[in-house]
Amino acid sequence: MAGSIVDKLIYPFSRSARAERTARHTAERAKLRETARSAGIPSVSVRDLSLSFGTVAALEHLDLDVMDGEFLVLLGPSGCGKSTLLNCIAGLIDVTDGQIFINGWNVTWEEPKDRHIGMVFQSYALYPQMSVRRNLSFGLRSARVPDDEIKRRIARTAEILQIEPLLDRKPSQLSGGQRQRVAIGRALVRDVDVFLFDEPLSNLDAKLRSELRVEIKRLHQKLANTMVYVTHDQIEAMTLADRIAVMKSGRIQQLGAPHEIYGHPVNRFVAGFIGSPPMNFLSGQLEPGPSPVFRAEQLHVPLDRYKFDDRGAAGGRCVLGIRPENVAVGAEGTARPFSHEVEIEIVEPMGANTLVWTKLAGTNFAFLVDSESGMKVGERVTIGFDPHRASLFDDATGVRL
């Protein structure tokens, strides 16, 4: 009788109870995720998020939904708030206003460890004095996960990430790529739903960067977890993302698939930020009407083939943007709806292509040609483009017309 009472008192702390609790938590979380996914509830949801440091607003009224299994990239120049937003989602920063949901569950006031997220930092932040194995198990041990469960998870993680031979090494003995895998492994062992990446490739040289980029993409295909990735490098964004959120000054400028952002930028900032070499911009006037025309100095670009976002666009000052790769030269150029003769000023060989600079409507204008074309400075050529591929922006607001 007394024995059973004592048993009842001790049981919650016993090993089997802990194992049972852990298993129950894992099952609940999996169920939550399943229900959310089948109900179409986004994996990560940000509602009306605002963050200010004193009087400085870092994030302003952000709304964002990341669907289950999606790879979303937060892209923008330094200071735009992308890392801040990631830290808010992670729970490392307290928000000033707004809510954050993960799998439909409001986590705004939850500690980072309770949000079922894992994070990979720019410097990887592996505990330097501990072996890889201990790096992976340290958090689990702290959460009192039973030892055999820890062993099981480490084995599974090591297999997925192929870091089995590294388990007894220290971080200083690992290469950059191996460190990245261990950093990801630290999130994986905790059985998280969402992975957050804070510019993990920014510290690396170009070659390693492209190698590890592919590894991340491969990992996403294998795991199919939701991933939110922060970077300032548009190539990383374009190659990795299912959708990109371009940010500036604490607001999301455009959210869409890479080809959308590339081909259909909604404002001048996004148009200029995406694309390397960057888009050409010509300032001029829009003459609306049944046959709209863009006029700049002697230029006269017919816009009948241009898809206007804003049907009722009034005339006025505007900016025409066209990417260097969308400009054709020579005979092809003449065949385009708009063509013009220009004089070559500068030739920049870039290996696969050559970037040629000239002047159009008084501004510097660049176009790409094949390296074999043999353009020479001073030559006069005809260039042309299809307004269908161009973008028109209001001069004052920068918004796409």
Next chain:
Amino acid sequence: MADLPALEAAASRIPAVSRQLAGPRGPKPRPALSRRNAILYGTLIVLAVYYLLPLYVMVVTSLKGMPEIRLGNIFSPPVNITFEPWVKAWATACTGLNCDGLSRGFWNSVRITVPSVVLSIAIASVNGYALANWRFKGANLFFTILIVGSFIPYQVMIYPLVIILRDIGLYGSLPGLVIVHSIFGMPILTLLFRNYFTSIPEELFRAGRVDGAGFWGIYFKIMMPMSLPIFVVAMIIQITGIWNDFLFGVIYTKPESYPMTVQLNNIVNSSQGVKEYNVNMAATILTGLVPLFVYFASGKLFVRGIAAGAVKG
């Protein structure tokens, strides 16, 4: 199609995402006095008391009359505040030799500290500049000896210095003590200046040479104007260290030139007869005033001086 009843049951357990006002919003409410804060500030305050206690006791004791001290305890504030102990400490306390208080020691200390600070900083800054920008053979070797030497306990070199000073006729005089302070201040100050001058971009130095300036020209026209903060840090280290010194003061001077610290010790520890604790405490405060003033006035620069590895006193 999915199992609708099950789905609805599940959905009802998830806080509705679309109802934006539902659930927690904004910053997490934290109680002003959370457990963490209580422990944190509590510990800090207890430790602050340990650190402030002696200061409080010093001040309080120095403002009491002797009868009050004999009656009360050291922590009770003075009932009748009197400045007499201060006057006595300054002007009439007996140091075994003569009875004109700490004022003599104060001026001695000033006479010791000012030239020592000037000389040691002048030597070390030029040295550091030479080491940083003008490499010559053997420079690093001598510098290493200097640094290694700074670990050697002073006691090992005290007597040889006595002999040297005696031989050049400066033993027991003020200039002799100034030289001693400069010698022992050299390692840390040279290190400080050398590190600072190494961090100044080489281009400035080269530009000066191109303009035709020589060793001293570059030093006075380019290096010195740029290094005001480090000079201040060096001054802080030296003023505090030299003013607080006791060992060199007692060995290399004659009793009439004893610095304030030596006099203070004589007043308190070797006076015969009735111990006047209030005078003692007043004397202690007076001796500590100059370095304390330097400390409070210098703020962050003092910490910077410490970070340069200055361990004096």
Next chain:
Amino acid sequence: MTAPSHMRRSRILRNLNAKLASVPMIVTAVIVFVGGTAWTIVYSFTSSKLLPRLAFVGLEQYERLWATPRWVVAIKNLAIYGALSLVFQLALGFVLAALMDQKIRFENTFRTIFLYPFALSFIVTGLVWQWILNPTFGIQQVVRSLGWASFTFDPLYNADVVIYGLLIAALWQGTGLVMCLMLAGLRGIDEDIWKAARLDGIPTWKTYLLIIVPMMRPVFITTLVIITSGIVRVYDLVVAQTSGGPGISSEVPAKYVYDYMFLAQNLGQGLAASTMMLITVIIVVVPWAYLQFGRKRRG
């Protein structure tokens, strides 16, 4: 083949100004540090009394030194004082630094409070703590007046525990420095480590103990060396607080050196004692220097 004379001359003349400016450093390094140390060691093997005399007597001074109870007590005191001082200063200094690292309000005020004792002379420190620990008027009296009539706390009059009285004063004065060094070390830790630990759900105290402290090993070692070189020199504090008493129970080597060298007119003993002090420092510093610089050369 030796260089032609005009080249040799110009090699000396090159950087002449720099060399002239470094003369004080060279003179100090060679004559005072190297020469002085060598002189002390050599003459510690002589029978000098009031004045140095080059009469070698082998290890006699050292044998007498270690046969003198006062010296043995001094060394013992230094060992106890040194070990405890080290441990407590590192521990308290680190705790202070960790507390200050928590982004608290009034950080500057607290730092000023913890650091001001470091600006004071050891004499001032010794005297004020002598007063506080005074049995008739100090802490013992205060506690007794509150009711505990049999409370005893007079370390400075108790030969067995006087060293702890010195310790309290030394801790008060020196921990501020340790706190500053540790705080600088803490601020150098990558912020991402903290974020990773928070995400892993590791409580703050555990993070400090198991992650941050091992990462700060170089800072601990440097601080240890700085503290140790200060400990060996302890002199002013003892002179002010206890004058070596009661009796000889709070003697320290530095005081022994001074007393024999200048007061007892026994130069040989004083030199032997200072050489012993040097050996103590070497025992501590050389392994550290080897670790620090040997590793750099290897790694």
